[in-house]
Amino acid sequence: MTDQLSRAFAALADPTRRDLVARLAADGDATPGELGEPYAMSLQAISKHLKVLEEAGLVTRSVAGRRRPVHLEPGVFDLMTKWIERYRREVEERYARLDAVLGSLEVDERERGVS
Amino acid sequence: MTTVVHHETTIDAPEGLPIIEIVREFDAPPSAVFRAHADPELFARWNGPRSVEARIDDWSCETGGRWRYAAVRGGEEVAEFFGSFHEVRPGERIVQTFTYAGFPDAVSLEILTLEPLDGGRCRLRAVSVGDSVEARDRMIAAGMSSGVIEGYEQLDEFLAAAE
Numbered sequence: 001m002t003d004q005l006s007r008a009f010a011a012l013a014d015p016t017r018r019d020l021v022a023r024l025a026a027d028g029d030a031t032p033g034e035l036g037e038p039y040a041m042s043l044q045a046i047s048k049h050l051k052v053l054e055e056a057g058l059v060t061r062s063v064a065g066r067r068r069p070v071h072l073e074p075g076v077f078d079l080m081t082k083w084i085e086r087y088r089r090e091v092e093e094r095y096a097r098l099d100a101v102l103g104s105l106e107v108d109e110r111e112r113g114v115s
Numbered sequence: 116m117t118t119v120v121h122h123e124t125t126i127d128a129p130e131g132l133p134i135i136e137i138v139r140e141f142d143a144p145p146s147a148v149f150r151a152h153a154d155p156e157l158f159a160r161w162n163g164p165r166s167v168e169a170r171i172d173d174w175s176c177e178t179g180g181r182w183r184y185a186a187v188r189g190g191e192e193v194a195e196f197f198g199s200f201h202e203v204r205p206g207e208r209i210v211q212t213f214t215y216a217g218f219p220d221a222v223s224l225e226i227l228t229l230e231p232l233d234g235g236r237c238r239l240r241a242v243s244v245g246d247s248v249e250a251r252d253r254m255i256a257a258g259m260s261s262g263v264i265e266g267y268e269q270l271d272e273f274l275a276a277a278e
Contacts, residue, residue, distance in 0.1 A: 013249035018131055084128060087255045090164075092124045095139050097161035099121055101151050102143040 004057055011056035016041075017049050021058060021072065029069035128255060133245035135254065138238065145229035145237040146206045152176075152227065153203070159184070167193065178202050182211070198222075213243070221250045 012018050020035055036046035050070060053059045060071050127136040141148050151157045153176040159169040166188055173183040180200040185192045195216035201224075202210040209227040226242045245251040 009252040010249065013247070013252070015131065084126070084255060088124060088126045091126060091137055092121070094161065094163050095124055095141075096121050097163055097165075098148075098151055099141065101157055101161045102141060102147050105143070105147050105151065105157070 007056040008058055011052050011058055014049070014052075017053055020046075020049060020053065024059065024070060024072040029071050031067050031069050035070060128251065131248060133248050133251040135243040135245075135251060137241040137243075139241075140232065140236060140238050142236050144235045145231050148229055148237055148239060149206045149209070152209055153205070155182075155184075173197075176200055176203055176209070198225075218253075221246060221253070223250070223254070 012021065016039070023035065024030065032043060032046050032050055035050070036043050039046065050059065050061075054061065057075075058073055060073055061068050062071060122140040122142075125138045128134070151161065155171040155174040155176075159171055162169050167186045168188070170185045170187045170192075171183075172185060173181060175181060177200060180203065181198070182200065183195070183197040186194040186196070196213065197216060198212035198214055200209065200211045202208065207229055209225075211225050211227075213223045213225050214221065223246070224244045226244070228240045230238045230240070232238055243251075243254070245254060
């Protein structure tokens with residue numbers, strides 16, 4: 001699972017690939033030719049980007065039919081959301097420890113004020 | 116007896132930007148939260164994770180100062196971190212750089228601001244700016260590995276002892 005996530009994040013480190021994914025998410029399935037239209041890029045270059053996305057499990061190509069549209073796989077995004085959720089939990093634990101330290105600080109200050 | 120209230124932590128990791136923004140409120144004044152960040156002994160007490168001890172090797176929390184600490188687990192050094200304190204404004208703001216010594220090519224800029232709230236409370240805002248989206252995502256990945264494995268038992272224990 002971690003390997004898959006690493007590949008997904010590495011694939012999305014590239015701005016063109018992020019854009020391709022964003023457009024698939026907004027407009028639905030599309031062929032490599034349709035996806036390549038807005039870019040000053042060869043179809044070969046677009047195919048290379050799509051291959052990286054495919055290997056990361058972010059998109060799939062349908063086997064049947066001549067159009068062979070590119071399809072966005074939502075599952076990986078669920079994993080990535082969970083991943084950030086886990087990071088959030090770690091940050092929360094860290095600040096829960098800070099709460100405890102701050103609690104003890106206030107006690108110290110009160111004690112100092114009394115003496 | 117002190118009842119420790121844990122406020123919600125909001126994390127924003129915007130798509131396509133090398134930024135993580137964390138906002139969290141504390142039932143303590145900015146001066147105390149500042150002290151818990153600036154004093155190395157206090158910082159080591161909460162920085163965590165719990166199974167890891169922070170061995171502070173260098174620490175001068177002042178404008179133009181520097182810091183370095185090692186994460187030690189079972190007497191063995193597992194990671195080392197270092198950076199500079201770019202600007203330190205007591206009770207208000209700490210701007211510092213952060214590098215994991217195991218990956219010295221990456222550096223992030225950490226901007227911590229403390230805003231006073233009514234009732235002796237404060238709002239902490241921590242913005243981390245990485246040098247690439249990839250580096251930002253790596254940082255989130257590192258958070259996952261320590262956070263999940265750690266579990267909650269030690270935290271509960273610590274909090275109970277603190278109360």
